[in-house]
Amino acid sequence: MSLTFAAPSDGALPLHVIESTGLEAWLDQHGPDVRSWIEANGFTGALGQVLLVPGPGGAPEFALAGYGDAASRARKRFPLAAAAEALPKGDYRIASGVAPEALEVEAFGWLMTGYAFDRYKTQNKAKAGLVAPEGIDAARIEVLARAEALIRDLVNTPAADMGPEQLQAACEDMAAEFGASCETVAGDGLLERNLPMIHAVGRAADRAPRLVEMNWGTSGPKLTLVGKGVCFDTGGLDIKPAVAMALMKKDMGGAANVLGLARMIMALNLPLQLRVLIPAVENAVAGNAFRPGDILTSRKGLTVEINNTDAEGRLVLADALALADEGAPDLVVSMATLTGAARVAVGADLAPFYTDDDGAALALSRAAARVADPVWRLPFHEPYETQIEPGVADLDNAPSGGFAGSITAALFLRRFVGDSAYMHFDIYSWQQTKEPGRSKGGLGQGPRALLAALPEMLNL
The missing domain is CATH 3.40.630.10 (Zn peptidases)
Incomplete structure (x- = not known):
């Protein structure tokens, strides 16, 4: 994975970033099937948790990333990077849940999940790409x-x-x-x-x-x-x-x-x-x-x-x-x-x-x-x-x-x-x-x- 943003495309999966304290409110805005799937998979919004949510045909319709609470995020430099490292291979676009003032830092942290020192040995890198969020200077972050x-x-x-x-x-x-x-x-x-x-x-x-x-x-x-x-x-x-x-x-x-x-x-x-x-x-x-x-x-x-x-x-x-x-x-x-x-x-x-x-x-x-x-x-x-x-x-x-x-x-x-x-x-x-x-x-x-x-x- 290069240290660049993914190209915008219809194939990029929407990613909802969910605070643990806001999960219930978010679930109330979605149907019972979504709630059942999330509860069955034990998703709580804890920092670093991820979950793909299927649509009617069974293919992933969107993804969730746990964002923890303010106290847990304060302990991490790049909180969203924890989810980025856990997401399956593919491209994602942030659909909700990250404050505008935090987007540049979180986008930089996400890109750096693609770094590994591999001069002497092939190393595992995160495989989740990110479409540059709207409103940030993507070229500068790269x-x-x-x-x-x-x-x-x-x-x-x-x-x-x-x-x-x-x-x-x-x-x-x-x-x-x-x-x-x-x-x-x-x-x-x-x-x-x-x-x-x-x-x-x-x-x-x-x-x-x-x-x-x-x-x-x-x-x-x-x-x-x-x-x-x-x-x-x-x-x-x-x-x-x-x-x-x-x-x-x-x-x-x-x-x-x-x-x-x-x-x-x-x-x-x-x-x-x-x-x-x-x-x-x-x-x-x-x-x-x-x-x-x-x-x-x-x-x-x-x-x-x-x-x-x-x-x-x-x-x-x-x-x-x-x-x-x-x-x-x-x-x-x-x-x-x-x-x-x-x-x-x-x-x-x-x-x-x-x-x-x-x-x-x-x-x-x-x-x-x-x-x-x-x-x-x-x-x-x-x-x-x-x-x-x-x-x-x-x-x-x-x-x-x-x-x-x-x-x-x-x-x-x-x-x-x-x-x-x-x-x-x-x-x-x-x-x-x-x-x-x-x-x-x-x-x-x-x-x-x-x-x-x-x-x-x-x-x-």
């Missing part, structure tokens, strides 16, 4: 679905097949598709272009570190997206235990989410100037690996004491953020799978973000609620600034103490952005267990919320 699929594919791909060079290729393919420019600086070229911390983090790997830059658009506000592209993180010389290394193929989730957002922006032809910067590295162990106790000099000139080589993501982002700020953009957004502290604070399902702009924070939070891409604001708490100042260098990449790890990482990154407005996301980019519309594995977190908020944030 764009969002394709972008979400890209994010998931990139994150799900093992590091052996998704190293810095493959991440670069993904950027180049996207640039070619949308007429953007794409340039890569790799290996010792990073030193020549004054990107020393990206080089330091990735130099021990047999796949050269690099910075990939993509540019698109010639007019409008300037938006720069920076995505952490650590394609595998061993922890470096502060090597991770096996259990902590198991999911490190997803440590390039920030880059994947940035690319997903970039795809949305270009496919929808937003009136802005887009710049994408992705520092792509592998944090490996070798004789030339950077060490605990080393002091690195960044592109911005700030020195950084290395107290943990497993806090490498903020190092590669720092050089990229300094480069981003030099272009005087109207807004810089960084996205990274940066800290375990963020997961402790808000769990896997929320995307914490940081900004000094209360208006932007409000716009983003409102947009996130509308599009079911939840975010949560955390503070750039300035009293913690002293925790990232070690004394022997300007900054400490891994403050001791263990408290407020996501906040201190965000404060570290903010040091590398000057006058530009800045927003940072500390995401997880992984779905731990299968949910309706969300397969287990890689996940987009924040791009749809940002896309919905950009018109207000940038006065588009």
